[in-house]
Amino acid sequence: MNRRPGLLNNQKPANFGKTFKRLLQYLSKDKWIVMLAALFAVVSSLITVLTPVLAGKLLTSITDIWSQKSVDGVVDLFGIALTFNEVLILSIVTAALSTVLNLLQGYSLIGITQRLTYKMRSDLADKINTLPLNFFDKYKYGDVLSRVTNDVDTINQTLTQSLSEIFRSFTLVTAILVIMFVMRWDLALITTASVVISLIVAGNFVKLSQKYFRQAAMNNGDMNGHVEEVYHGHQVVKVFNHQKQAFEEFNEVNKRIYETSWKAQFVSSIMVPIQFFFTNLAYIGVAIIGGYLLITDSSFEVGFIMMFIQYARQVAQPIQSIGQTASIMQQTAAAAERIFFLMDAESETDESHKPKMLNKVSGHVTFKDVHFRYLPDTPVIQGFNAEVKPGQMVAIVGPTGAGKTTIVNLLMRFYDIDSGSIQIDGVDIKDMKREEVRSYFGMVLQDSWIFEGSILDNISYGSKDKTKEEVEKAARAAQTHHFIHSLSGGYDFNLSEDGLNISQGQRQLITISRAMLADKPMLILDEATSSVDTRTEILIQKAMDQLMKGRTSFVIAHRLSTIKNADIIFVMKDGNIIEQGNHTQLLEQNGFYAQLYNSQFDV
Numbered sequence: 001m002n003r004r005p006g007l008l009n010n011q012k013p014a015n016f017g018k019t020f021k022r023l024l025q026y027l028s029k030d031k032w033i034v035m036l037a038a039l040f041a042v043v044s045s046l047i048t049v050l051t052p053v054l055a056g057k058l059l060t061s062i063t064d065i066w067s068q069k070s071v072d073g074v075v076d077l078f079g080i081a082l083t084f085n086e087v088l089i090l091s092i093v094t095a096a097l098s099t100v101l102n103l104l105q106g107y108s109l110i111g112i113t114q115r116l117t118y119k120m121r122s123d124l125a126d127k128i129n130t131l132p133l134n135f136f137d138k139y140k141y142g143d144v145l146s147r148v149t150n151d152v153d154t155i156n157q158t159l160t161q162s163l164s165e166i167f168r169s170f171t172l173v174t175a176i177l178v179i180m181f182v183m184r185w186d187l188a189l190i191t192t193a194s195v196v197i198s199l200i201v202a203g204n205f206v207k208l209s210q211k212y213f214r215q216a217a218m219n220n221g222d223m224n225g226h227v228e229e230v231y232h233g234h235q236v237v238k239v240f241n242h243q244k245q246a247f248e249e250f251n252e253v254n255k256r257i258y259e260t261s262w263k264a265q266f267v268s269s270i271m272v273p274i275q276f277f278f279t280n281l282a283y284i285g286v287a288i289i290g291g292y293l294l295i296t297d298s299s300f301e302v303g304f305i306m307m308f309i310q311y312a313r314q315v316a317q318p319i320q321s322i323g324q325t326a327s328i329m330q331q332t333a334a335a336a337e338r339i340f341f342l343m344d345a346e347s348e349t350d351e352s353h354k355p356k357m358l359n360k361v362s363g364h365v366t367f368k369d370v371h372f373r374y375l376p377d378t379p380v381i382q383g384f385n386a387e388v389k390p391g392q393m394v395a396i397v398g399p400t401g402a403g404k405t406t407i408v409n410l411l412m413r414f415y416d417i418d419s420g421s422i423q424i425d426g427v428d429i430k431d432m433k434r435e436e437v438r439s440y441f442g443m444v445l446q447d448s449w450i451f452e453g454s455i456l457d458n459i460s461y462g463s464k465d466k467t468k469e470e471v472e473k474a475a476r477a478a479q480t481h482h483f484i485h486s487l488s489g490g491y492d493f494n495l496s497e498d499g500l501n502i503s504q505g506q507r508q509l510i511t512i513s514r515a516m517l518a519d520k521p522m523l524i525l526d527e528a529t530s531s532v533d534t535r536t537e538i539l540i541q542k543a544m545d546q547l548m549k550g551r552t553s554f555v556i557a558h559r560l561s562t563i564k565n566a567d568i569i570f571v572m573k574d575g576n577i578i579e580q581g582n583h584t585q586l587l588e589q590n591g592f593y594a595q596l597y598n599s600q601f602d603v
């Protein structure tokens, strides 16, 4: 099942404070705008706090006028209208001002977040370009890519909301509590107590529901893994008559999801009514004591009670919101931590100071006592020595795991060797920039790399300066023109992602044309092992022969024809060349090659 723990997949930040501080440092350029947004939030929240005062004032004035009527028998309509107008105008002005401030705050925070995520994406892209290949041996590409997409997106979505909510909620809570305690500390105490109790109860429910949510998420992961396994290997499942067992496994996981999700949803759904219960208790308390004070204390105003009840209601909401925002900020920090982990990974050493070493490359390659290991305690290449003359075609053969791909990786400087040297035309590749080394090689790999776009774009990938005529010439030389011509639109025919709308052999022909057009002095060919039809195989062989003409070529060989035609064959075993020579010489030796050849090619 596909459950993959590890630092890159953590849901909770290991160090919330440190990560959030670093995230805020990203905002340092915009710190004045952040402060302005905070100011907007504070002022608009203070205005919200004033609303109950206005409403209370209105009610007190109306009851005053009304009680006067009971004495005089006359209603002072003019007085009511005047009070109404005053309060109404003030209410409209404050509401409008609060809306404008909220808009300004939203506008500035959105700008800040977008700039922050834009910069994070660019920084991550720069970083990924400098990561050494062995980083990707440890971490999956999907994981790394998800930093650029999902995690940056999480920050994008949560940061604006969290920042604005934190500014707003803290101001509201502080202001309301201050007002309440200044007005009547005893009533304020009742309200605060109810909020605190409701928060404690809610906190326990949150913990419980989080436990069930986590279990549900794990069960969902199991379900994904199961579905992926079974449907990916659909045919295998059928061939081995495994459907019944697969179905039972599915039902078992499905049942677990049902149970844990039910508990998680139920526990989280009863949280709100419970909080309401405690808040309502506070209203009742304030109303009873307020009513009593109104009767017993003549200086007590009815509007005051109303105002207080409104504050009691208002204070609970931002406190709950702070709780929710804290959990959102945890997600933000977890995402930021995963991003920073990638940003802190060790980059390839900087080589910008290195000058260009070769002007014209003839393709003379020597390996001198090369040692290399991917993992500290597992030597892979041990004392590899070889010399390849310009224009020679080298076939590298050997059993699986012998180190054939590794030699190619070292030659292209995808990895740096531990000791010894690899030289091109007498210059150690360590003294060249990696890009310089790679610029001398054309590559055709087993997995034809095709992207969505026209055939023309696919062939001219990496050689954008070439004309359409040159592309066509390369395709002709690579035996590809004929097939391209038969497609609707010819060179403009649109290839789907991974080139799935053409055959495997045709995809290979396109990549051969690409290497032909790039016209590099040296070549690396990793021959495809999977079979294509005989006609295409002949075409590919012809194309490869044409491509290799006049270039030093390293072929990880699987085809009999390639091996027979090679100028020199390196027979590799356990990271070393154990035999070398041409096909006839090696067969005459009757050693490992002869054994391998006879078993593999069944001659």
Ligand SMILES: Nc1ncnc2c1ncn2[C@@H]1O[C@H](COP(=O)(O)OP(=O)(O)OP(=O)(O)O)[C@@H](O)[C@H]1O
Pocket: 137, 374, 375, 380, 398, 399, 400, 401, 402, 403, 404, 405, 406, 407
């Ligand atoms: N990225 C890596 N990290 C750790 N070990 C690796 C890595 N790549 C290859 N190896 C190990 O190095 C050894 C040589 O592998 P390599 O891929 O060069 O063999 P190969 O001859 O190309 O095999 P095949 O014919 O199966 O492609 C193997 O034991 C392999 O397990």
